[in-house]
Amino acid sequence: MRPRPFSSEAAMLFLNNADVLQVLTMADCVRVHEEGEVELAIGELAARPRFDTIVTTPSPEHYYRWGTVEAASKSLQTQAIRLKSDVIYYEGSGDSLVEEKYAGKPGLYCGLVMLFDTSNGSPLAIIQDGNLQQARVGAKNALGVKYLARENAKTVGMLGSGGQARSHLEAFATVRPIERCNVYSPTKANRERYASEMREKLGIEVIAVNSADEAVDGADIISCNTNAMTPILFPEMVKPGVHITVVSGEWDRAVPRMVDVVPSSAESRLFHGAAPDFSLGRGGAAAVYAAASDSDLRHLVEISGNRYGEVAARQRGGGDTPRRTRSVPLAALIQGTAQGRLHDNEISSSSGVGGGGTAGMSFVVVGKLIYDLARERGLGTEIPTDLFLQDVRN
Numbered sequence: 492m493r494p495r496p497f498s499s500e501a502a503m504l505f506l507n508n509a510d511v512l513q514v515l516t517m518a519d520c521v522r523v524h525e526e527g528e529v530e531l532a533i534g535e536l537a538a539r540p541r542f543d544t545i546v547t548t549p550s551p552e553h554y555y556r557w558g559t560v561e562a563a564s565k566s567l568q569t570q571a572i573r574l575k576s577d578v579i580y581y582e583g584s585g586d587s588l589v590e591e592k593y594a595g596k597p598g599l600y601c602g603l604v605m606l607f608d609t610s611n612g613s614p615l616a617i618i619q620d621g622n623l624q625q626a627r628v629g630a631k632n633a634l635g636v637k638y639l640a641r642e643n644a645k646t647v648g649m650l651g652s653g654g655q656a657r658s659h660l661e662a663f664a665t666v667r668p669i670e671r672c673n674v675y676s677p678t679k680a681n682r683e684r685y686a687s688e689m690r691e692k693l694g695i696e697v698i699a700v701n702s703a704d705e706a707v708d709g710a711d712i713i714s715c716n717t718n719a720m721t722p723i724l725f726p727e728m729v730k731p732g733v734h735i736t737v738v739s740g741e742w743d744r745a746v747p748r749m750v751d752v753v754p755s756s757a758e759s760r761l762f763h764g765a766a767p768d769f770s771l772g773r774g775g776a777a778a779v780y781a782a783a784s785d786s787d788l789r790h791l792v793e794i795s796g797n798r799y800g801e802v803a804a805r806q807r808g809g810g811d812t813p814r815r816t817r818s819v820p821l822a823a824l825i826q827g828t829a830q831g832r833l834h835d836n837e838i839s840s841s842s843g844v845g846g847g848g849t850a851g852m853s854f855v856v857v858g859k860l861i862y863d864l865a866r867e868r869g870l871g872t873e874i875p876t877d878l879f880l881q882d883v884r885n
Contacts, residue, residue: 502873504616506861510871511622514864517658517665520630520857521637525825527856528634530566531849532757532822538562538851539759540777545791547783553580554783554791556592558776562851564859568609571855573620576601581794584677587719590739590795604858614879616862616871620854621654623861627853629658632714632736635754635841637666638824639831640712640734645670648710650703650723652676652685655716655738663712664693671696675706676717704728715741720795722746731836738842747816751837754821756849 530536541560548555556579561572577592577600594601602620607613636644644667649656652674663669672689674697676682682699690697700706707713707728713735715724722743729735729749735742779799781788792799823829832839865871 501613501876503614503876503879504862504865504871505874506616506618506865506871508619508622510865511618511626511861513870514868515622515626515857515861517626517630517633517661519860520626521633521662521665523856523860524627524630524634524853527564527852528756528849529822529825530564531759531852532820534759535565536562536852536855537759538849538855541850543776543779545779545781545783545788547787548578550580551787551790552794553578555579560851560854562855563609564855565609567855567859569615569855569859569862570607570609571604571851571858573602573604573624573851573854575620581720584719586721587677587717587723588721588795589718590720591718604854606855606858606862613876616858616865617874618858618861623854623857625654625658626662627857628655628738629662630857631849631853632659632738632841633662633666634821634825635736635839636663636712636734638754638821639752639839639841640667641732641832641835644711644734646709646711647672648707648713649674649685649716650676650706650714650741651716652678652681653716653718656685656714657689659714659716659736660689660697661693663714664695667712669693669695671698673698673700673706673708673710675700675703712736715739717741729838731838733838735838735840736842737840747840749838750816750840752817752819752831752833752839754824754831754841755818756821756852 527536531538539561541558544557546555556577558575559572561570563570576594578594579590579592581588581590593599600621602624604618604620604623606615606618608615647660647663647669649660649672656674660669660672672695674682674685676685686697686699703723711733713724713729713733715735715737717723718739719741720739723741724735724746725743726745726749729746735746819829819831824831
């Protein structure tokens with residue numbers, strides 16, 4: 492534990508990714524998500540969806556993207572905002588198109604969660620978001636597994652071998668008796684490293700396989716955890732009874748039409764103004780503002796695998812069969828007042844990123860948990876709160 496420069500009850504905390512790892516467990520992360528989903532449903536938590544800003548850069552293939560999402564919890568007396576500052580670009584990886592990003596230079600990233608005390612308005616903490624983000628997405632998808640996957644689900648087909656794939660397998664093992672995981676990603680060294688690390692961490696059988704089809708064969712849970720902008724999961728890979736999870740645009744357009752049941756999170760009460768149009772869904776944000784010409788934006792649509800195209804264009808294909816999906820309130824599943832899966836052959840699914848304001852909910856409940864535990868254990872670097880307060884009315 493490193494010494495703090497000074498000690499003051501009024502001091503803010505700066506918490507880095509190492510601090511987060513010391514205090515955040517997946518079981519706690521799942522628990523506070525359950526509490527947050529219920530609080531959101533009863534109107535005790537206000538959350539807004541993600542808004543992005545896109546700006547062109549000197550390189551025609553690179554775009555600057557700023558994104559924010561936020562929420563306030565009445566019970567926690569805390570407001571959280573998560574902000575990201577990225578340069579994004581797209582490149583091929585195997586048969587897929589992937590989104591890459593950096594801040595400053597490749598290999599570095601800028602993402603922060605800021606916490607504020609709603610009882611007096613003062614700032615509480617600044618938290619690096621890397622490990623927090625991976626844990627909260629895994630935990631959110633674990634709720635889908637907990638309440639919709641078959642009770643005897645033991646085998647995971649993992650597509651992807653990065654940080655999200657790690658947090659998801661840990662999260663699934665928290666809510667189901669997972670015994671085996673077959674993992675595939677295009678780079679052999681990456682999937683083999685994943686298998687070795689997760690085998691040791693979780694004490695289960697983790698096997699690196701040579702194709703996506705081999706990874707999902709016989710799986711009770713199929714988990715897509717990549718930065719692919721083109722499909723990696725196709726209808727013939729999805730069998731009756733499976734639960735499937737997603738973090739980006741990784742499914743073929745026909746896959747959602749196969750799903751029988753999904754969990755749905757509540758939306759916050761809108762006190763004033765117009766609700767964002769989630770049907771646009773550009774790049775995972777409810778709204779994207781741009782300092783770019785029409786030709787620049789058309790180029791972005793072209794190079795991003797149509798990620799930033801209209802949903803009508805991105806969902807073309809997969810036949811004309813109407814979706815038959817039942818949407819069950821997640822808060823009702825948590826409280827035991829609704830039934831999810833009706834029989835073992837149903838296909839269920841969940842998304843860990845969170846549409847609407849549920850991503851904001853994640854950051855306030857997990858951020859406050861991390862802050863409280865770090866305070867208790869004397870972790871982090873103290874920052875004088877006075878640096879962030881002023882005597883000039885703004």
